[in-house]
Amino acid sequence: xxxxxxxxxxxxxxxxxxxxxxxxxxxxxxxxxxxxxxxxxxxxxxxxxxxxxxxxxx
Amino acid sequence: xxxxxxxxxxxxxxxxxxxxxxxxxxxxxxxxxxxxxxxxxxxxxxxxxxxxxxxxxxxxxxxxxxxxxxxxxxxxxxxxxxxxxxxxxxxxxxxxxxxxxxxxxxxxxxxxxxxxxxxxxxxxxxxxxxxxxxxxxxxxxxxxxxxxxxxxxxxxxxxxxxxxxxxxxxxxxxxxxxxxxxxxxxxxxxxxxxxxxxxxxxxxxxxxxxxxxxxxxxxxxxxxxxxxxxxxxxxxxxxxxxxxxxxxxxxxxxxxxxxxxxxxxxxxxxxxxxxxxxxxxxx
Numbered sequence: 001x002x003x004x005x006x007x008x009x010x011x012x013x014x015x016x017x018x019x020x021x022x023x024x025x026x027x028x029x030x031x032x033x034x035x036x037x038x039x040x041x042x043x044x045x046x047x048x049x050x051x052x053x054x055x056x057x058x
Numbered sequence: 059x060x061x062x063x064x065x066x067x068x069x070x071x072x073x074x075x076x077x078x079x080x081x082x083x084x085x086x087x088x089x090x091x092x093x094x095x096x097x098x099x100x101x102x103x104x105x106x107x108x109x110x111x112x113x114x115x116x117x118x119x120x121x122x123x124x125x126x127x128x129x130x131x132x133x134x135x136x137x138x139x140x141x142x143x144x145x146x147x148x149x150x151x152x153x154x155x156x157x158x159x160x161x162x163x164x165x166x167x168x169x170x171x172x173x174x175x176x177x178x179x180x181x182x183x184x185x186x187x188x189x190x191x192x193x194x195x196x197x198x199x200x201x202x203x204x205x206x207x208x209x210x211x212x213x214x215x216x217x218x219x220x221x222x223x224x225x226x227x228x229x230x231x232x233x234x235x236x237x238x239x240x241x242x243x244x245x246x247x248x249x250x251x252x253x254x255x256x257x258x259x260x261x262x263x264x265x266x267x268x269x270x271x272x273x274x275x276x277x278x279x280x281x282x283x284x285x286x287x288x289x290x291x292x293x294x295x296x297x298x299x300x301x302x303x304x305x306x307x308x309x310x311x312x313x314x315x316x317x318x319x320x321x322x323x324x325x326x327x328x329x330x331x332x333x334x335x336x337x338x339x340x341x
Contacts, residue, residue: 001175006110009175013114013168014095017121020164024277028284035287038295046298 128158133226136219211314
């Protein structure tokens with residue numbers, strides 16, 4: 001097979017594989033962002049409780 | 059000694075390290091994949107018959123080897139789960155199968171592209187290697203629906219482990235069957251045809267194999283860290299907000315890690331009464 005034709009197939013194979021891996025990482029990153037957001041909300045609620053529910057420190 | 063700092067700081071200090079060692083591992087994987095790509099395109103010699111097209115094999119074959127090894131390793135992890143009933147082994151087995159499936163999709167696509175370039179067809183049904191790999195892929199594609207179909211987390215984990223053991227044993231059997239079959243149309247890297255790769259090609263192939271094995275390990279660790287973090291978050295939310303209805307977990311294929319480490323019960327400072335003590339049952 002001539003080089004200029006083979007390059008198309010080789011490029012397609014490598015790009016396809018790296019797109020699959022990147023897609024997976026992007027999905028996982030999105031889920032982690034959701035976890036981070038939830039942790040932020042919980043931390044705020046926890047901080048709010050600490051300041052309200054501790055009369056000795058007021 | 060009293061603990062100083064804000065609740066956030068204290069939380070950070072006490073937080074378990076979900077991704078311990080993940081950053082160096084990820085950096086090593088990226089560096090090795092980079093080196094492998096450099097070797098594939100700038101060092102590996104041109105193969106006499108296939109020419110430039112043969113470079114797909116430095117991607118396709120290591121991916122296939124890592125993927126199939128992943129399925130077998132997941133089976134071994136499932137055996138550990140059945141032996142110890144430790145839900146962490148179920149999580150490891152689940153994650154390994156998940157990443158192996160991602161790799162299997164990559165193997166099927168890269169293999170089809172190579173077949174189109176080399177044979178002029180996207181798929182050849184008479185080729186035992188292709189068909190056996192597709193059968194393995196389809197077999198493992200039923201893993202998630204199997205888990206999803208069972209609501210009880212403990213039963214789900216047990217059945218999934220039995221499946222992973224049986225399917226993991228099938229992988230080497232299928233490989234051996236293909237090796238023993240008479241039709242050797244598919245080029246073999248580790249078989250008789252390619253048994254003696256030239257040294258330069260062998261080095262590139264070995265580096266590629268290590269690179270994709272590292273990538274596989276990194277993705278497994280990444281997913282496990284994410285799942286553990288979500289599980290701990292659920293437990294923390296239960297402890298903080300007093301959510302008691304965690305038994306009603308939505309139907310999911312994801313493994314349950316069982317009861318989390320008991321969150322410290324909140325105690326009313328004046329009466330000493332227990333205010334909220336909840337346990338999350340699953341992720």
